[in-house]
Amino acid sequence: MRIAIMGPPGGGKGTQAEILSEKFSVPHISTGAIIRAAIREKSELGIATEKYIAEGQLVPDELVIGMVAERVKDDDCKDGYILDGFPRTLVQAAAMEENDIKLDYVINLVVSDNVIIKRLGGRRECKVCAAPYHVDFNPSLKEGICDKCGGELIQRPDDVPETIKERLSVYHKETEPLIEFYKKANLLINVESCDGIEKTTEAVVQALGVKG
Ligand code: AP5
Numbered sequence: 001m002r003i004a005i006m007g008p009p010g011g012g013k014g015t016q017a018e019i020l021s022e023k024f025s026v027p028h029i030s031t032g033a034i035i036r037a038a039i040r041e042k043s044e045l046g047i048a049t050e051k052y053i054a055e056g057q058l059v060p061d062e063l064v065i066g067m068v069a070e071r072v073k074d075d076d077c078k079d080g081y082i083l084d085g086f087p088r089t090l091v092q093a094a095a096m097e098e099n100d101i102k103l104d105y106v107i108n109l110v111v112s113d114n115v116i117i118k119r120l121g122g123r124r125e126c127k128v129c130a131a132p133y134h135v136d137f138n139p140s141l142k143e144g145i146c147d148k149c150g151g152e153l154i155q156r157p158d159d160v161p162e163t164i165k166e167r168l169s170v171y172h173k174e175t176e177p178l179i180e181f182y183k184k185a186n187l188l189i190n191v192e193s194c195d196g197i198e199k200t201t202e203a204v205v206q207a208l209g210v211k212g
Contacts, residue, residue, distance in 0.1 A: 007109030
């Protein structure tokens, strides 16, 4: 199963990607998480991308394309993958074809900007394994601690109101055109992601036509 999950920042891409990755036993590949890990490690990629993330801008296409093209060659991707946050521009989508990165489905999570702004304020993320949580909608069992690996839960630095606004504006301009692109390619599945995580997963699983 080769799936890309798209949608606005905070739309639930990471949450659904994590669930589908477990369900189908294929890796969850989040370009945002790879970049944040690189920034923490102060690697070459981290140094090159830090300012874009801090400003809520997209990282240059050539950096992310190379990153994903290499990652999907890994052995654990041979039965598929869940791409979270890639592609995000028409240039990236075209480069997938050139790099033989195939997709069976593109899930587009539909959420209004107002819901996003409220949601991202309560989002927390594991500092170690990047699993996503929400203080109200998806709390960890023990406050501030990741259920999966025991890592510390933190608030992302780009989850502040001004940067959220910028990320939404970049999404509408750069990423939304992909909806039409994948509709034409007959790969698009639209799923509302406003009504709780479980209901969203049910709708995704139903749309994929697999058992829940
Ligand atoms: P990235 O990490 O991908 O961030 P994003 O797109 O801004 O998306 P988020 O991670 O904020 O949200 P999400 O949709 O995963 O939602 P989540 O599941 O966490 O990218 C960060 C940056 O990296 C970008 O700004 C860019 O600079 C760069 N980058 C990454 N990929 C790139 C690319 N391809 N090209 C160029 N640059 C790139 O959910 C959010 C919250 O809501 C959570 O707290 C969750 O618990 C809760 N929640 C989720 N679903 C529901 C639901 N259905 N109901 C209620 N609550 C829910």
